[in-house]
Amino acid sequence: xxxxxxxxxxxxxxxxxxxxxxxxxxxxxxxxxxxxxxxxxxxxxxxxxxxxxxxxxxxxxxxxxxxxxxxxxxxxxxxxxxxxxxxxxxxxxxxxxxxxxxxxxxxxxxxxxxxxxxxxxxxxxxxxxxxxxxxxxxxxxxxxxxxxxxxxxxxxxxxxxxxxxxxxxxxxxxxxxxxxxxxxxxxxxxxxxxxxxxxxxxxxxxxxxxxxxxxxxxxxxxxxx
Amino acid sequence: xxxxxxxxxxxxxxxxxxxxxxxxxxxxxxxxxxxxxxxxxxxxxxxxxxxxxxxxxxxxxxxxxxxxxxxxxxxxxxxxxxxxxxxxxxxxxxxxxxxxxxxxxxxxxxxxxxxxxxxxxxxxxxxxxxxxxxxxxxxxxxxxxxxxxxxxxxxxxxxxxxxxxxxxxxxxxxxxxxxxxxxxxxxxxxxxxxxxxxxxxxxxxxxxxxxxxxxxxxxxxxxxx
DNA sequence: TCCCGCAAAGCTGTTAGACAGGTTATAGCT
DNA sequence: AGCTATAACCTGTCTAACAGCTTTGCGGGA
Numbered sequence: 001x002x003x004x005x006x007x008x009x010x011x012x013x014x015x016x017x018x019x020x021x022x023x024x025x026x027x028x029x030x031x032x033x034x035x036x037x038x039x040x041x042x043x044x045x046x047x048x049x050x051x052x053x054x055x056x057x058x059x060x061x062x063x064x065x066x067x068x069x070x071x072x073x074x075x076x077x078x079x080x081x082x083x084x085x086x087x088x089x090x091x092x093x094x095x096x097x098x099x100x101x102x103x104x105x106x107x108x109x110x111x112x113x114x115x116x117x118x119x120x121x122x123x124x125x126x127x128x129x130x131x132x133x134x135x136x137x138x139x140x141x142x143x144x145x146x147x148x149x150x151x152x153x154x155x156x157x158x159x160x161x162x163x164x165x166x167x168x169x170x171x172x173x174x175x176x177x178x179x180x181x182x183x184x185x186x187x188x189x190x191x192x193x194x195x196x197x198x199x200x201x202x203x204x205x206x207x208x209x210x211x212x213x214x215x216x217x218x219x220x221x222x223x224x225x
Numbered sequence: 226x227x228x229x230x231x232x233x234x235x236x237x238x239x240x241x242x243x244x245x246x247x248x249x250x251x252x253x254x255x256x257x258x259x260x261x262x263x264x265x266x267x268x269x270x271x272x273x274x275x276x277x278x279x280x281x282x283x284x285x286x287x288x289x290x291x292x293x294x295x296x297x298x299x300x301x302x303x304x305x306x307x308x309x310x311x312x313x314x315x316x317x318x319x320x321x322x323x324x325x326x327x328x329x330x331x332x333x334x335x336x337x338x339x340x341x342x343x344x345x346x347x348x349x350x351x352x353x354x355x356x357x358x359x360x361x362x363x364x365x366x367x368x369x370x371x372x373x374x375x376x377x378x379x380x381x382x383x384x385x386x387x388x389x390x391x392x393x394x395x396x397x398x399x400x401x402x403x404x405x406x407x408x409x410x411x412x413x414x415x416x417x418x419x420x421x422x423x424x425x426x427x428x429x430x431x432x433x434x435x436x437x438x439x440x441x442x443x444x445x446x447x448x449x450x
Numbered sequence: 451t452c453c454c455g456c457a458a459a460g461c462t463g464t465t466a467g468a469c470a471g472g473t474t475a476t477a478g479c480t
Numbered sequence: 481a482g483c484t485a486t487a488a489c490c491t492g493t494c495t496a497a498c499a500g501c502t503t504t505g506c507g508g509g510a
Contacts, residue, residue, distance in 0.1 A: 006464075007276055025363070031490060042465045044269055047492085048276045051232055055277050063491050064472030095380040098327040099320070106319070155320040155388060162387030163380060231493075256461060267494045272463085288462050289501030 006041050010049035013039050015058070018069055029059065029067040092163055097216055099159055100144060104208035107150035108200045115150040116201060122146040123197045130190050143193060147212075150200065192218060231266050235274035238264050240283070243294055254284065254292040317388055321441055324384055325369060329433035332375035333425045340375040341426060347371040348422045355415050368418060372437075375425065417443060 014035065017023070029035070032050065036043045050067055053059040060070040111119070122143040129136035148156040192215040199208035239260065242248070254260070257275065261268045275292055278284040285295040332344070347368040354361035373381040417440040424433035 005276070033490085044272075044466095045464070047269075048273055050491095051230070051273045052277055052280050055280075061491065062473080064489085065474075066490060092380045094327075094331070094376075094378055095324070095384050098323045099384065102319075102323040151319075153319055155317045158387050159320055159324065159384045162383050258461085269495095270493070275462095286462065287502085289460085290503075291461060 005048075006039075006045045007048035007052070010035065010039050010041060010046050011052055014049060014053060018058075023069050025069050027069045028065075029069065031066060093216060093219075095163060097213055099156070099163075100148065100216065101209040101212045103148045103151050103156050103160075104196055104200065104212040105205040106153065106156075107147050108203050108205040108208040110152060111150045111200060111203075112152070115152070119143070119146045119150050119197060119200060123193060126193060127190060130186050140189075140193075143197075147196070147200065188218070230273075231264075231270045232273035232277070235260065235264050235266060235271050236277055239274060239278060243283075248294050250294050252294045253290075254294065256291060318441060318444075320388060322438055324381070324388075325373065325441065326434040326437045328373045328376050328381050328385075329421055329425065329437040330430040331378065331381075332372050333428050333430040333433040335377060336375045336425060336428075337377070340377065344368070344371045344375050344422060344425060348418060351418060352415060355411050365414075365418075368422075372421070372425065413443070 014029065017029070023029070030038070032043050032046045035046045039046070050059060050061060054061055054067075054070075058070060059067050061067045107115070107119070122139070122145075126136060126139040126143050129139040145157070145160060148160045192211065195211040196208060196215060199205075199211050239254065242254070248254070255263070257268050257271045260271045264271070275284060275286060279286055279292075279295075283295060284292050286292045332340070336344070347364070347370075351361060351364040351368050354364040370382070370385060373385045417436070420436040421433060421440060424436050
């Protein structure tokens with residue numbers, strides 16, 4: 001791993017100030033200079049942390065006035081709680097069931113020819129990766145992502161990418177397991193994906209949603225029988 | 226709106242470099258000094274952008290070596306495409322339908338007494354805010370968030386928070402509209418929320434999901450009749 | 451010719467100080 | 481008391497510099 005930047009400490013420190021001092025939404029943070037002194041770093045470092053906090057929607061800076069709390073970070077996990085602490089093998093699947101099944105349904109409904117080609121390309125890559133019996137979790141996730149994209153609705157990608165870390169972890173685990181397993185498992189995974197893509201190709205919304213749900217369900221079972 | 230920071234331009238500029246020059250994952254970006262010169266800003270600004278890009282998982286900095294592409298941002302919209310450019314009034318709703326309906330269902334299934342109290346508290350705040358005929362979009366969103374939290378599954382919160390910006394924008398618009406509307410609209414919104422909470426209280430999964438879907442559907446209709 | 455080692459150049463990480471331009475609070479005047 | 485001007489403070493940005501790490505390239509030895 002990369003060693004932590006000072007601005008990461010500043011980021012965490014500011015979050016802790018908000019939580020520990022129970023700053024309400026709208027409350028003003030200490031000035032950049034004050035924060036710099038408190039953390040024993042330069043103002044530039046504090047600014048790097050504040051820019052991240054602002055882009056994470058936690059704070060908001062008003063020129064000349066100060067930085068203000070925009071939303072309490074107390075339960076905003078994404079930014080600083082590592083994915084390992086989530087009940088990932090179960091938790092993320094629950095969200096993926098509904099999210100990706102709906103994405104598959106919509107992709108089947110209104111994919112353009114171009115989006116379909118993009119999905120097919122992802123399927124082809126996954127096929128090659130699986131048949132070479134190499135770890136294929138990157139290609140796997142990429143195909144799911146392409147399907148989300150084929151909905152034409154960026155909001156699906158936003159939600160998908162937010163879960164990216166967890167999804168990644170799950171698939172990594174899935175690969176580690178399936179690699180030490182008979183090849184029929186790999187063939188099954190391939191078939192499941194092909195059914196999803198086929199339904200999208202055939203513009204069959206219910207079939208696509210069903211195939212996606214089945215695939216995710218089986219995937220979870222493979223992980224924790 | 227707040228006027229844009231220079232680091233926002235730098236952020237978008239770097240993203241564009243990656244896309245336009247088709248930099249593969251692992252490719253090296255121009256040095257901070259080079260980027261600063263290209264954008265006509267100081268190195269500090271470029272660093273603020275790079276820290277954000279790194280925290281967004283798009284780039285990775287290696288001390289002494291440079292910054293490298295970690296994942297292609299081509300379609301990672303969340304970070305730099307302003308929510309206004311999304312088909313928010315439609316797009317985000319599509320995701321919220323499935324996501325929040327499922328959250329309501331699960332909340333009804335396995336909420337603890339403590340989580341229920343947390344939801345009730347959010348409902349009470351929303352009631353007060355609506356009855357005082359003040360803008361209540363913060364309380365509105367907060368209640369939805371508490372329901373997502375009552376699932377006990379952090380992944381729902383992650384997905385919810387990812388859509389936070391859009392949801393916020395939608396609700397803001399909703400408030401702006403409903404404030405200039407007859408009070409029966411406000412009463413209706415209140416009733417819809419109360420039905421959702423009541424279903425969760427009664428541990429009625431299907432009722433909760435249905436009420437949530439109805440509420441979101443009506444909410445969208447109120448925005449774009 | 452090929453390989454190894456070392457030095458130089460380049461890069462990120464961080465600091466200090468400065469100034470422009472905006473906001474807030476205060477002191478003084480009416 | 482109410483208003484206004486001004487001073488104090490804050491964010492946004494720039495410049496210059498240095499520490500520590502990595503890569504490059506050159507030169508010498510085998």
